Amino acid sequence: MGKLSVAVVGMSAVLSAWAQEAPTDFASQVPLSVSGNGPWYRLELPLAVQLNARQADLSDVRVFNAAGEPQAYALSRQASQRTESRHVVDVKWFPLYAADTRQTLPGVVMKTTPEGTLVEIKPSAATKPGKQVLRGWVLDASAIKAPLQQLSLDWSREQDGFQRFSIEASDDLQHWESWGDGQVARLSFADERVEQHDVSLPGQSARYLRLVWQGQAAPLLTSAKLASATSSNLPLPLVWSQPLAGTRLKAGEYSWQLPTGLSVERLRIELKQPNTLAPVMLAGRSDARQAWQPLSNGLLYRLAQNGQDVVQDELQLPGQVVNQLKLQVDERGGGLGTEAPALRFAVRTTQLVFLARGEPPFSLALGNASVKAANLPLSTLIPDYSFERLKALGQAKIAGEVAVAPPAVTAAVESGPNWKKLGLWAVLLLGVAALGAMAYSLLRKPPVAR
Structure with missing residues (x-):
C-alpha cells in the first residue's frame, strides 16, 4: 500500500499545481500600496473594482504578492457591519430667537441640570429687547448615549412648503460642530400630500443639536425624535458612481443599463431645469428576460425658494441586486424632458482584508467569470477578530487605475473552451483510473504464505 500512498500524494501535488491561480488568469490587475501595522491590511474596494x-x-477578486502567490483574504460586507438595533426617542426642544431672519443668533444663556439635561434657554443680558423672530431650536439629546442616525421633525400644519436648516452638535453648549444641512417638506400635488420628515445624521454622538433656519423664520415644532444605533458596528459608507446615460423609452419613461448586477441602495436623478416637479415610480430587474419589479416611488423637485434652489433628487432603494432600471414620471408636473436624465447610483463599500505573505509589492486582480469564491470568514482570517481590531489594521490603497473592460470583449473570451478546467478534469480522471488499476492489482495478488 506504500505505492498507493505515494501515488495519491503525487496526484494531489499535480492537481494542486494545476489548480494554482495566477494574476494572468484575471482580466485586470492593479498595484496596492500598504501602510501601518501588518501583517493584516484592510482595503476599501473602489466602485471601479465592483x-x-x-x-x-x-x-473573482484576489490579492497576489510579488511572486504571484495568492494571499488569504476576507470580504467585509454590509451584512457583517449591520447595526444590531435602533432606538427612537422623543426629545425636548427649546426655541432660539433673533431680531430678523438675516441676523446671526444672539447670545443666549442655557441652563442644565447636573446630569446635563437642558431645562431653559433665555436671551443673555447683552441681547437688545424688541420684536424677536423664531430662528431655530435646540434639541436635548443628553439622555441618548448611542450614535445619532436620524432626525424626525413635525411642525405646525399652517406652515406648508420646504423647511431648510443647518445642523450643529455640541456636548457643552459652548462649542458647536457643523453636521451639515437638513431639509424637510410638506407639499400638496395632484390631490395628494407629500410629506418628508426625516433627515439623516452622521452617526456620531452628541448631547445637544442646534437647528437654525436659513433665510426664513423657523416653524413651530410639534414633535422632534432622534433615532440612534445601539451598536458600534455601523453600516459601511455609500460610494457613488459617475453619471450614467440613459434611454428614453417613450413620453415620461426612461431606462438605464448598469455595468453589472449591483446591490443599489440610492439613486440620484439629474434635474437640469429649474422649477421641476416630478412624481416618479422606479422599477428594476436583474435580467432582460425578467418582469420589472417595483423598487421605489417619490417626488423629485428642483424649485426656487428665497433666491436659491431647493432640490430633492434622490430615491432610496431596498438594496436588492439589479442590472436594469426604469423610471416612470407623472408628466402632469411637466416631466423631465425629451432626453433621459443622467443617473448616479450608490452602493455600500466593501472592505477586503488580506494576510500579507511573501514579498511586496502586492496587487489586486479581478475579472474571471469561472473561478470559485476563495474568501475566508473574518473570524478565521483573524483569530482574535473584533470590530475594534478591524479598525486598527494596516491600510492598503489602490496605487493605479482599474480599467473597466467592455462587456462584449469579456463575453467573447468567456465563450471559448476553458482548457485549464478541461485539463484539470482529465488529470483527475486519469488519477482515479490509475488508483483503480492499482487497487485491482493489489486485490488479485495472492496472499503471502505464513
Missing part, C-alpha cells in the same frame, strides 16, 4: 468584476458577489 464594476470590473465578472461576478456580482466579488468571488
